[in-house]
Amino acid sequence: MSHIDSIRKDFPILKREVNGKPLVYLDNAATSQTPQQVIDVIVDYYQNYNANIHRGVHALSQEATDKYEQARIKIQQHFNAKKTHEIIFTSGTTHSINIVANGFTSLIKKGDEILVSAMEHHSNIVPWQMLCERTGAILKVIPMSQEGELLMNVYDDLLCDKTKLVFCNHISNALGTINPIEDIIEKAHAVGAAVLIDGAQAAPHIVADVQKLDVDFYTVSAHKICGPTGIGMLYGKEEWLGKLPPYQGGGEMIAEVTFEKTTYADLPHKFEAGTPNICGGIAFGAALDYMNEIGFDAIAAYEHELLEYATQKLLEVDGLKIYGTAKNKTSVISFNINGIHPYDIGTILDKLGIAVRTGHHCAQPIMDFYKIPGTVRASFSFYNTMEEVDVLVEAIKRAKNMLQ
Structure with a gap:
C-alpha cells in the first residue's frame, strides 16, 4: 500500500521503543493495535x-x-x-x-x-x-x-x-x-x-x-x-x-x-x-x-505481499521450518528452528523490540499433531512493513547464533 506511512501514523503505539529498539509488532493474531480514530x-x-x-x-x-x-x-x-x-x-x-x-x-x-x-x-x-x-x-x-x-x-x-x-x-x-x-x-x-x-x-x-x-x-x-x-x-x-x-x-x-x-x-x-x-x-x-475506509481488498492484497515476502525470507534461514503451508492462507507464519525451543527465540526477539507469540497459541491439538511443544508465530497486519520483515529475519539469525 503506497500510503503505509500515513496509516502507521494513525497508530500511536507504533512510535514506541521496546528495550531501546523501535517496536516491531508482529502479534496481530492475538490482538491488533488501535488507531487514534478509535x-x-x-x-x-x-x-x-x-x-x-x-x-x-x-x-x-x-x-x-x-x-x-x-x-x-x-x-x-x-x-x-x-x-x-x-x-x-x-x-x-x-x-x-x-x-x-x-x-x-x-x-x-x-x-x-x-x-x-x-x-x-x-x-x-x-x-x-x-x-x-x-x-x-x-x-x-x-x-x-x-x-x-x-x-x-x-x-x-x-x-x-x-x-x-x-x-x-x-x-x-x-x-x-x-x-x-x-x-x-x-x-x-x-x-x-x-x-x-x-x-x-x-x-x-x-x-x-x-x-x-x-x-x-x-x-x-x-x-x-x-x-x-x-x-x-x-x-x-x-x-x-x-x-x-x-x-x-x-x-x-x-x-x-x-x-x-x-x-x-x-x-x-x-x-x-x-x-x-x-x-x-x-x-x-x-x-x-x-x-x-482503507478497504478490505487493499488490506488483503498488501497482507498477501507481506506474507509472500516474509515466507521467502524466513525459508532462507537454515534449519527454519514453517508449520501451516496451506495453498489458501493469510498473513500468519508459525515456525521453529531445529534444536531451539520457541520460547527461547521469542525471548531474544523481545529483547530486540520484536513482539511475536510463542507457545501452542491456544491450539494444543495442532501442536500434538506435529509433535512439537509450540511454535514462534509472526502475524502481520496492514500496518506492518517489508522493512519490519527484514528486521525480524536478521533478529532470528542473531537469536539462532546465540542459542546454537
Missing part, C-alpha cells in the same frame, strides 16, 4: 455522554443508546446480516460460542454427533466438550493434513443424520489456513446440521457475508480488528436465536418479571443481560469504519 471515539464517550442505555429518559442516556444501536447497524451492514437483531453484542468470540453451546444443551440429546475441526482454538473445543458431557452427545474431529488443510473427504464420511452441529474456524489462528467454509456449511446443511463459524481470525482479513455463506452462527472479537478488548458479536439466524434459551438472567434481557414468572425480551436483548460494554460497542463500529 481511541478518540472511546475518549469522546467517557468525556461527553457516558450513561446507561435503553432505560434512561434523559439526554445522555438517549445519546448513548443511539450511538450503541447505530454501531449494531454498522456491524449488521458490514457482515450483511438480514436483520439488526441478529447481531448480539458479547464480550468476544469465547462468550459468543458459549452462548450457543449453552443454548444447545436443551436441543441436543444422547447419541447426537457434533463435529469440530482439528485446528480449532481452545474456545471452540472446550465449550463443545462441556456440551457433550451435559448431554451425552459425541464429539468427532475433522482431521487435517501435514500442510495444515482439513481432510474434506474424511469430513464427508463423518457427516450423517446423527450430525447436529458443525464447528470450524474461518481462519486458523495457529497456522493461517483459510478453511473452505462454503463447502463445510453446504454439506452440513445437507444432513440437517447447524454450523457455527469462528470468525475471530478472519474478520481482520476477509469480510464474511453471512447471508451469502448461509451460516447459522458467526462469531467475531473487536480487538482483532483495531477495536477494543472485551467486546465482540454473535451473529445468529433469527430462527436459531429464537430457539435458544437465554444464556444469563438479569436486567435488560427480560420483558416482565414477577416472583411467579418472568417473560423474556425479544432479540437481541434476550441475550444481552446487564449493562453492556457500551463504549466498546460504539468503538467496535468505529473500528469497522476505519478498516472499511
Whole structure:
C-alpha cells in the first residue's frame, strides 16, 4: 500500500521503543493495535455522554443508546446480516460460542454427533466438550493434513443424520489456513446440521457475508480488528436465536418479571443481560469504519505481499521450518528452528523490540499433531512493513547464533 506511512501514523503505539529498539509488532493474531480514530471515539464517550442505555429518559442516556444501536447497524451492514437483531453484542468470540453451546444443551440429546475441526482454538473445543458431557452427545474431529488443510473427504464420511452441529474456524489462528467454509456449511446443511463459524481470525482479513455463506452462527472479537478488548458479536439466524434459551438472567434481557414468572425480551436483548460494554460497542463500529475506509481488498492484497515476502525470507534461514503451508492462507507464519525451543527465540526477539507469540497459541491439538511443544508465530497486519520483515529475519539469525 503506497500510503503505509500515513496509516502507521494513525497508530500511536507504533512510535514506541521496546528495550531501546523501535517496536516491531508482529502479534496481530492475538490482538491488533488501535488507531487514534478509535481511541478518540472511546475518549469522546467517557468525556461527553457516558450513561446507561435503553432505560434512561434523559439526554445522555438517549445519546448513548443511539450511538450503541447505530454501531449494531454498522456491524449488521458490514457482515450483511438480514436483520439488526441478529447481531448480539458479547464480550468476544469465547462468550459468543458459549452462548450457543449453552443454548444447545436443551436441543441436543444422547447419541447426537457434533463435529469440530482439528485446528480449532481452545474456545471452540472446550465449550463443545462441556456440551457433550451435559448431554451425552459425541464429539468427532475433522482431521487435517501435514500442510495444515482439513481432510474434506474424511469430513464427508463423518457427516450423517446423527450430525447436529458443525464447528470450524474461518481462519486458523495457529497456522493461517483459510478453511473452505462454503463447502463445510453446504454439506452440513445437507444432513440437517447447524454450523457455527469462528470468525475471530478472519474478520481482520476477509469480510464474511453471512447471508451469502448461509451460516447459522458467526462469531467475531473487536480487538482483532483495531477495536477494543472485551467486546465482540454473535451473529445468529433469527430462527436459531429464537430457539435458544437465554444464556444469563438479569436486567435488560427480560420483558416482565414477577416472583411467579418472568417473560423474556425479544432479540437481541434476550441475550444481552446487564449493562453492556457500551463504549466498546460504539468503538467496535468505529473500528469497522476505519478498516472499511482503507478497504478490505487493499488490506488483503498488501497482507498477501507481506506474507509472500516474509515466507521467502524466513525459508532462507537454515534449519527454519514453517508449520501451516496451506495453498489458501493469510498473513500468519508459525515456525521453529531445529534444536531451539520457541520460547527461547521469542525471548531474544523481545529483547530486540520484536513482539511475536510463542507457545501452542491456544491450539494444543495442532501442536500434538506435529509433535512439537509450540511454535514462534509472526502475524502481520496492514500496518506492518517489508522493512519490519527484514528486521525480524536478521533478529532470528542473531537469536539462532546465540542459542546454537
